[in-house]
Amino acid sequence: MxxxxxxxxxxxxxxxxxxxxxxxxxxxxxxxxxxxxxxxxxxxxxxxxxxxxxxxxxxxxxxxxxxxxxxxxxxxxxxxxxxALRGIRLWRETADHWIVEAAAGESWHGFVEHCLAQGWPGLENLALIPGTVGAAPVQNIGAYGLELDQRLHSVVAWDLRAGRECTLRPAACGFSYRDSLFKRDGAGRWLIVRVRFALPKAWTPRLDYPDLRDHPGLRESIDAHKKPSPRQIFDAVCEIRRRKLPDPAVQGNAGSFFKNPVVGAAQAADLERLFPALRAYPQADGRVKLAAGWLIEQAGWKGRRLGPVGMHERQALVLVNHGGAQAADVLALADAVRADVHQKFGVDLEREPVILD
Structure with a gap:
């Protein structure tokens, strides 16, 4: 049965x-x-x-x-x-991949660390991201040159409207930058219960992100043309995140509060002429991704408060609760930041967090 x-x-x-x-x-x-x-x-x-x-x-x-x-x-x-579902197992093994399955209630960071301990690399760039395994595909989490959909095998979820369990491969999940079918298709429809990841046996480090390439713990290996280990990259990512980002257990925050905006090439070129230090990253589709944190800092919001909330003093992209804040305070600050960035750059910022009212 x-x-x-x-x-x-x-x-x-x-x-x-x-x-x-x-x-x-x-x-x-x-x-x-x-x-x-x-x-x-x-x-x-x-x-x-x-x-x-x-x-x-x-x-x-x-x-x-x-x-x-x-x-x-x-x-x-x-x-x-x-x-609150729990469990991690090696679901299947192929010639090229370990297919690892984790229950939706598992800690994301704990899962990444567990995989490394078992000799299953591939998620180390996503270390120390808060949240659960089941929430990771909803947001299509990404960091330091890697996005979750690049390692995903499948998502096992219940369609609560239809009353049936489904297994969705990446192409069916509607992934895009910090977005997915699960996020767009109505809150409360999709209940993710298990997530499977295809972790490569022929592992190669992902060192596209400047903070990783320049990290002292990796620089020596890179300069010597040696391949850093998955654990070295995991440790470097954890150190960078702890140095740059506040710990939610110490100071309330929701991580990056705004998405990095993606604009057309012509608009990006105009902005670079006006702001030569603009942090801009060309995308495969010809558009350009802008660093939201840089835009927010240039608009004067880094370390600035509005009542009980503010943008973090070390990372302007992170909205923090200094104590006693409510949802209305958070949204008022977000609106003020968006307005100032739009006024200065003509760029619209989009919130990352979900609003539950």
Whole structure:
């Protein structure tokens, strides 16, 4: 008998404090349930279907991972399903790859470190990104020259509207820069339960990012034309992130608050004439990606506060909670930053975090 044939009772929702469940540290209370067993999902789908047909007045659902990419209102209208599924295994092995599967509730950084300890490299550039494995494809996380979709094998998810489990290969996930089908296609539709990664046996380091190439822990190997080890790259990424970015456990933040904007080549050329120090990166499609942190710093927001929130003093792209902030404070600062960047550069910044109101 399959796991899902043995359907369990649906998760039970109860009002809970969510202050510790979002890395910005915003105060919030909502109806919350924890999903700890995939066997409960069919019953959850049935309960949701009954609600949609008028059999239940319960609020719609929001799927919560680690809360690291979230701006949450004090009293959100949605019920919150906190994904707490656990487990990591070598799902399959081919001549070229280790296919490693992790449950959606696993810590992303813990998963990356576990893979390295098992001799499965390939995710080291994505070390120390906060959040869970299940949330990683939603945002198509990326850092230091690598994006998640470049290592993804497949996503196992439940379509809660249709009440069925699906396995989606990368082409079906609609990935783009910090975006995916799971993010666009309606909050509460897709419940990711497991994610599989194809980690290369013929591993080569990804050293495209200047901070990595210039890192003292890697520079000696690179200068000697030696290949740094996956662990060396992992350690370098962790050191860079700890030096540049605030720890959410110490100072509330949601990581990079704005996406790096992508503009047309003509607009980028005009901006480079006006601002020769502009940080611009040509893309494969002919457009140009601009460094949002540089734009924000030049607009005068690095280290600047607006009430209880501000842009971080070492990394202008990171919005931080200095204490006592609420969602309205965060959004007011974001709007002020966007307005000043647009006024100075004619470029529109887009928020990365999801707004849960």
């Amino acid at each position: 399959s796991l899902h044939a043995m359907s369990a009772l649906p998760p039970v929702f109860s009002e809970q404090d969510l202050h510790a469940c979002n890395t910005l540290g915003l105060p919030a209370r909502a109806a919350v349930a924890a999903l700890e067993d995939e066997a409960a999902i069919p019953a959850l789908c049935a309960a949701l279907a009954a609600g949609q047909k008028g059999g239940d007045a319960a609020a719609p659902l929001f799927i919560l991972g680690g809360g690291s990419n979230l701006v949450i209102a004090a009293r959100p209208r949605r019920r919150i399903l906190r994904v």
